[in-house]
Amino acid sequence: MSTKDWLEKDYYKVLGVSKDASAEDIKKAFRKIARANHPDQNPDNAAAEKRFKEASEANSVLSDPKKRKEYDDARRLFGGGGFRFPGAAGGAGRAQQTAEDLFRNAQGADLGDLFGGLFNRGTRTTTHGRGPRRGTDVEGEVTLDFVDSVEGKTVPIQMVSTDACNACHGTGAKAGTMPNVCSTCQGSGMTTSASGGMFAVSEPCPDCRGRGLVVEDPCPVCAGSGRAKSTKTMQVRIPAGVTDGQRIRIKGKGGAGENGGAPGDLYVIVHVQPHPLFGRSGDNLTVTVPITFAEAALGAEIEVPTLSGSKVRIKIPEGTPNGRTFRARGKGATRSDGTKADLLVTVEVVVPAHLTEDAKSALQAFAQTADEPDPRARLGV
Template identity: 70%
Template sequence: MSTKDWLEKDYYKILGVSSNAKPEEIKKAYRKLARENHPDANPGNAEAERRFKEVSEANDVLSDAEKRKEYDDARKMFGGGGFRFPRGGNTAGASSMDDLFRNASGGGDSFSDIFGGLFNSGGRTRTTSSTRGPRRGSDIEGEVTIDFVDSVIGVTVPIQMISDAACSACHGTGAKAGTVPRVCPTCQGSGMQTSTSGGVFAVTEPCVDCRGRGMIVDDPCPVCNGSGRGRSTRSMQVRIPAGVTDGQRIRLKGKGGAGENGGAPGDLYVVVHVSPHPVFGRKADNLTLTVPVTFSEAALGAEIEVPTLDGPAVRIKIAPGTPNGRTLRVRGKGVARRDGSRGDLLVTVEVVVPEQLSDQAREALDSFAAAAGMADPRKALFAKARSAGSPGAASYGAASHGAGGGHAASGSAAR
């Protein structure tokens, strides 16, 4: 609490107790007044809301033994809250505390700087609850789910906005029904903080703990999630740029909560969720696609068509002898980039082996195997195993092809 408030405000009078009231008397008086002036009991009553904050502020000082002692010492030093300068003389017409502070601020050191040591505030962060300056609006975060295709090419989606009207459930307090927000202990309800650096420079900004509201909600309203604002039917169109990734946060400057006292509005953050595609995948700025080909196409070579995400199909060449798993690149058919260029489409070849063969097909393959005269593709494998000392590799040769009394084993596909 600033020096000015401690000198001008009579917290005992606000709570209706004497200056020598015991802590239990203060607590009882606060609870009674807080219940009478709570926003839930007085919806739309600005005077009751002001009174509620005033009572909470008084209780915050008087219920704390250390703050209460500092408050009492200050009032004794300056006349018990009736501190006034006489008119004329050296005060330059400062007839009230407002005049004193106004004149002091124009002369370099402020009044609270002069008496800062009294309240242990010199050289540290101080708070002020004098006339509130402009407050920046709160940031708002929303979520949207878009299709995979829209994430690649961009899309405009509607998002429901939060209105400036008070939430009907909590009446604008942000607290769950039946609970009471408490005064922020950092800024003492002012919503503003003044940070000093070496006692020379001072910067006033919204309190980081209560985000400029002056109150802290421990049990937020489930309807508005503690914002105190109600939902409206108004929606705005948000452009999701091309190339957005799943989980990316998009910032829309100035589209958040409205500012107060001429303050700038907050920002809107949209978290984008992207639904998976049944065919295409994504790797950075490239799209991925797995294309099945027949054994003959892979062995002899072929020219095949493959689909693209947002355009007509393209033709690609499969070179003769293409192995399973080889990746081919189709340039410019991937994800759009900010500079206007696009990534590539990465096509992975998957050789399809027929599960059943006709007698004619089987004979043809036997003839192919005999004509091809291919060397045993596993010979090098076992050679490496033998050099590494694998016992099972030594029997390779006689046992291969089921000859020489070798052991036959059946295998199953891994799942």
């Protein structure tokens, strides 16, 4: 929506409803206008088409509670000749231009946030307070073999994190001393200042770097940061059915929080080593099994290996083509709900590289007696 829409268009007037109209009244008004002016009912009628578009635009704003509130707030502040900012000069035209600039720079922003800081121009505030801070997220990697990725496994993961320094207990100050409250931000860790004479912009305090405290005599172990690197090993359960490259979140196992804040999360990236026989297709396992020409032509019952080491029997019907896939139910990976997926068995017809004279004679006799149609006839060659 353009700035002009917010400042000039009266959507209530477009729909013919009052500013305190209910959602149902707005809906009824729009439907009435839409039925009378719909392009399908008024072909080649430019006026009706324009009226329909205006009503549709008004309805899209007024039927959405959030958009309607923003529209009402904007109209109250900027409607009717422009909003007069404190100290603004140049009359209504200048004030109108200021409003135009405001909306142009605030596209996509929440109007409540925009107006909330509008009247703090020229001041520095410390309203944020130095409250709890959430710990940092930690990322680790683990490599599993194919079987463990399907069945799940508990693995040790070594992590490097920044916990509170043991020497200063997280204060950052040398033992026997204490840090001082930052005089710039009064301990809030944030400063708010005017930007361009209109907006109040908050940012981390440059003197304490957002901590709210200033260390005069820093801890020699952590150099005043209050944090120290530590290496620890954690046992992490990797669930069954993970795939290569999957990122697993373990809540609350990341870096420690500050001032009573919650700890961060641990993210584990899983790498899966390939298997010499089996592959994955979603939760299903895949395997390719060779069969002879005779088995494909005459049919057979073959044994197929499974990931668990047991075998499953697959019936090959006569006339099975190369590449056909059969399904062994319940022999695949474990799904997230605990049930088993399937094993997809694809057959590959093996053509012998060498034939004995008797075998050649038998095949020649087969070709003569089978009297099969030309398989390449549809190619027109």
